[in-house]
Amino acid sequence: MNKYNSKEVEGRIRDFWEREKIYKFNPKKKGEVYSIDTPPPYASAGHLHVGHALHYTQFEIIARVRRMLGYNVYFAPGFDNNGLPTEKYVEEKLKINKAKTNRTEFRKLCLKESKKIEDIYKEKVLKKLGHSYDWDLLYTTISPEAQKVAQTSFLKLIKKKECYRAKEPTIWCPYHETALAQAEVEDLKRTTKLNYIEFGKDKKILIATTRPELLSSCVGIFVNPADKRHKSLIGKQILVPIFNYEVEVRADEKVEKDFGTGIVMVCTFGDNTDIEWYKKYKLDLKISVDKKGKLNENAGKFAGLDLKEGRQAILEELKKQGRLKKQEPLEQTVGSCWRCGTPVEYIVTEQWLIHTLKHKKKLLEMGNKINWYPKFMKVRYNDWIKNLAWDWTISRQRYYGVPIPVWYCDKCGKVILPDEKELPLDPLQIKRKCKCGGNGIPEQDVFDTWVTSSQSPEIALRWLEKPEQYKKLAPMSLRPQSHDIIRTWAFYTILKSYLLFNRIPWKDLMVGTFILDEKGHGMSKSKGNAVWADKMIEKYSVDVFRYWVGGASVGSDLPFNEQDLIAGKRFITKLHNAGNFVFMNLKDYNGKKPVLYAIDKWMLQKIKEISEKAEKKYIKYNIAGAKRIIENFFWHDFCDNYLEIVKTRIYQNKKGKESAQYVLYKVLLSILKLIAPIMPFITEEIYQKHYRKIEGDKSIHLSLFEKIDSGGELGAGDLFVEILSKIRQEKTKAKKSMKSEIVLSLDKKDIKRLGGMIEDLKDVMNAKEIKEGEFEVEFV
């Protein structure tokens, strides 16, 4: 028999889809629109590991399912070429220091490099995987259109007084020299030293600190009000060593009695609590750290040293003065920049911020209006909101990104805003006068990348270019994403949607499967445990790879196992062979609906029930559940049982052949359609070869799931299969062939129930005769 050549077929089918623009979105098409807010991949790598490929394929399967359920699917691809990853990639690849290049030139290089990678992604990854995007709807996050979306909503939020500029303590990365958002801070475990330092002149006290380098920023001392040891200190003035000035001792419940000596020094700023107390007790502001992470003039003779050197120098000085009493190692976790791992500092700068803290309650309500798949992922969203301590800092002191479209008057200091009609713009390229006559100094900063990403629904649906379309299609149907960015992408998108439109951005949120390596650890390039998708596809085929994807349950972790791909290979061969068999026996089939035999009716009823069950699973984003049902039915009910049952009727040209032929045709078509979203190539191949002329749809992927009209019931057919299985057991026990001739004894009631199926039973098990009596298999 002809073997299935997956590579040849997949290439040919892919060309066919592209030539015929099978997946083109037609706004005039009938049916409710189902829109997907696709995660745009970072354009900073040429290929995907199996985890990423699985993630993208998972919701691509959903797109196909919805098409076949009759929805008009809006499926726009995107690329994220905005922000730090691209900036970093270009620096590394071209080995250039952006500080030494001109900013405009550098941006051009970023665009050029990311475009190259986008093309690789498009041709070699996404199209290769058979993804059914409408490529005419492609967007990128740095495009003028996307910039316009980001800048326009920025202006709108300023008008709504939801966006403000403030001189605030900000989370700061000294390496990248930029402000960070709370979501960009990650935990870093390290061992450090806890230093016991003596404060005071007459009355001496011991304070334990891990940040002696901030001594010159000390603006207060705190003890716990319930701590009897230090009660007498409250209200006293205490001398700060080396820098020789006095600060007041105050009491606050947040001080832990058991940590160190139970006495804390507050610096502006060492950590979150410092900021809290600074605000709560209106403490002085004494900044000792500059934007590069170096000590400034407030640190006196230590100015110019970086934090590490400063710490050493100050500790030595304290030692000399006999003020360093003790040092002990301490395991601590510090906040650090998610990109470079440098511990963050807190400095006061002027930044643009968006209100989040005052909307906590509303944001929780928004989260409740969205259907989360799986449900427990909402907990993460809720926890994040409850724990938020900062408004969202949206300005970044970076080179590459969407410019913040404002100027500051050099005379009156006012913020000069452009008109929405002028957007997108780069204030560095445009001169602007203030109303007072002063000159506008352009803003240098760019937006946090999430400012753009959080508006992927607006960008994908062309909010500003096609307002009518946007109005009709928003909110979107589905946001698919991974769980690690719930606190960023999901959160910021919901926030923006609330602030701008006062509604949810999408109805459903599906968290994809998280892939682990074979040992159960997260997969990544940096860990060196990544399995590359293109290699797996090369070794097996796209359909096989997608078969594996189809088996992953949404929202849970799954270790990668190559064994699973072998199962997919077998399935495809089986499907190919079953197709061959069916159409080999359908040459004289006339297509008319004949009078159906009982067992054929049973088969129709069975596929009807299977279709309904599988569709329900698909709708609930349970791809693995649907796949299991379909696969099980195809392999066992259809191939192992039904094909065997009707073989004799067909081979021997018996009466009822047309009935079997009709059912073979219909059931195989139903199965192909049900599994088509998961394995689009093999199903399209069989469809084009045998079904298209009769069915008429240009592609199986443009057809609807089969609606079977069976009118049958299952009872007798199930009994048939049960008896079949019992006879097979007897034959195996007796070590006889399945074709060995037998005489079968059956219960009178069962014979009556089987009715017209008796003849088929005799055929499939090669029973010479069937007698009434207790169940028995006699060999002749």
Added chain:
RNA sequence: GGACCUAUAAGCUAGUGGCAAACUGACUCGUUUACACCGAGUAUUCGGCGGUUCGAUCCCGCCUAGGUCCACCA
């Protein structure tokens, strides 16, 4: 410190308040007019402890292990 997820056969996964299941692997047998990338069959099992119940793998509590998120971090 808090929260969440997971724990089922050798491996990977379904599933249900009442005979525990598919696939891979192992073993036995069969098959050549779709398929040896096949068919039939066999063996092995619900992390531990307690509770609710006539009955718990499933519900509840505790524990253990693995994973994840968050908070703290002077």
